[in-house]
Amino acid sequence: METEPELLERLRDGDEEAFVMLVDRYQQPMLRLACTMVPSRAVAEEAVQDTWMGVVRGVHRFEGRSSFKTWLFRILVNRARSLGTSEQRYVPVDPGPAVDPGRFDAAGAWAEPVEPWADASDARLDAAAWAPAIKAALDGLPPRQRQVVLLRDVEGLSGSEVSAVLGISLGNQRLLLHRARNRLREAVTAAGGRA
Amino acid sequence: MRVLPRHDLHCQQAVELVTDYLDGALSRRQRRRFEAHVKDCPNCSAYLEQIQAVIAMTGTVHPEDLSPQARDDLTTLYRRWRGDDPG
Ligand SMILES: [Zn+2]
Numbered sequence: 001m002e003t004e005p006e007l008l009e010r011l012r013d014g015d016e017e018a019f020v021m022l023v024d025r026y027q028q029p030m031l032r033l034a035c036t037m038v039p040s041r042a043v044a045e046e047a048v049q050d051t052w053m054g055v056v057r058g059v060h061r062f063e064g065r066s067s068f069k070t071w072l073f074r075i076l077v078n079r080a081r082s083l084g085t086s087e088q089r090y091v092p093v094d095p096g097p098a099v100d101p102g103r104f105d106a107a108g109a110w111a112e113p114v115e116p117w118a119d120a121s122d123a124r125l126d127a128a129a130w131a132p133a134i135k136a137a138l139d140g141l142p143p144r145q146r147q148v149v150l151l152r153d154v155e156g157l158s159g160s161e162v163s164a165v166l167g168i169s170l171g172n173q174r175l176l177l178h179r180a181r182n183r184l185r186e187a188v189t190a191a192g193g194r195a
Numbered sequence: 196m197r198v199l200p201r202h203d204l205h206c207q208q209a210v211e212l213v214t215d216y217l218d219g220a221l222s223r224r225q226r227r228r229f230e231a232h233v234k235d236c237p238n239c240s241a242y243l244e245q246i247q248a249v250i251a252m253t254g255t256v257h258p259e260d261l262s263p264q265a266r267d268d269l270t271t272l273y274r275r276w277r278g279d280d281p282g
Contacts, residue, residue: 014277016270016273016274019269019270019273020266020269020270020273023261023266023269023270024260024261024266027261027265027266027269028258028259028260028261029258031258032258049269049272052269052272052273053272053276056273056276056277057276097207097211098210098211099207099210099211101207104205104206104207107205108205108206108207108208109205109206109207109238110206110238110239113237113238114237114238114239114241114242114245115241116241116244116245117241117244117245117248128255130252131252131255131256134249134252134253134256135256138253138256149253153250153253153254154253154254154256154257156254159218159220170220174214174215174218174220177214178211178213178214178215181213181214181246181249181250181253182210182246184249184252184253185242185245185246185249188245188248188249188252189245
């Protein structure tokens with residue numbers, strides 16, 4: 001597989017095949033992220049299409065100071081927000097706990113033991129079995145948590161890349177991420193905690 | 196032997212630090228307290244393991260493949276954008 005700098009070099013030269021390869025790689029992740037920011041699938045598609053146009057026309061200005069992925073998602077976030085966002089950008093992130101306080105006793109210890117999952121240590125091997133539960137739980141997350149977890153844990157961006165893409169502080173990025181992971185954990189636990 | 200128990204984290208505090216811990220965002224002191232708690236606490240140890248499992252599982256979730264129709268539509272647009280490009 002070609003490296004991203006090679007693909008971008010070809011895209012700068014107007015190579016259609018390079019464009020198609022980038023589209024294959026990023027179209028669906030972009031749509032997913034855009035869907036968390038706009039009111040409908042149609043608007044999300046418009047935001048993604050605008051982003052590709054921005055990439056094709058702006059690729060000669062991309063200097064590689066950030067990763068291509070970060071640059072791409074950042075353009076997308078800007079387009080999605082300008083297309084009328086359903087997201088309330090300026091509502092501060094709730095600094096409250098991720099784990100329901102009802103799970104703890106008065107001394108702050110777990111009220112009920114945390115049952116280890118049967119195969120938590122083999123999660124990588126059995127991850128495929130959990131994909132449907134995780135996917136459903138992802139779709140049920142509040143938009144800002146979903147944005148962060150999609151970029152961090154699905155797309156593999158770093159914390160600082162995510163904070164740059166979404167325009168939020170590193171600390172808020174981590175708060176949202178932890179809340180999202182905790183909810184995904186609860187979803188897997190509810191689904192039985194074993195494959 | 197437990198030293199300075201009043202300075203120990205309790206579970207409710209420890210679980211909120213998990214993502215910071217995994218990101219290497221805790222101070223050395225916080226990290227030591229966190230690790231000391233998890234070492235002695237089977238519940239928080241299980242919680243940490245489950246969060247790590249969730250991260251691994253989430254990393255394997257990939258969106259569906261792009262439909263050939265969507266790819267064709269974008270390719271058509273690409274030709275138009277290039278054609279429009281004054282540069
Ligand atoms: Zn504990």
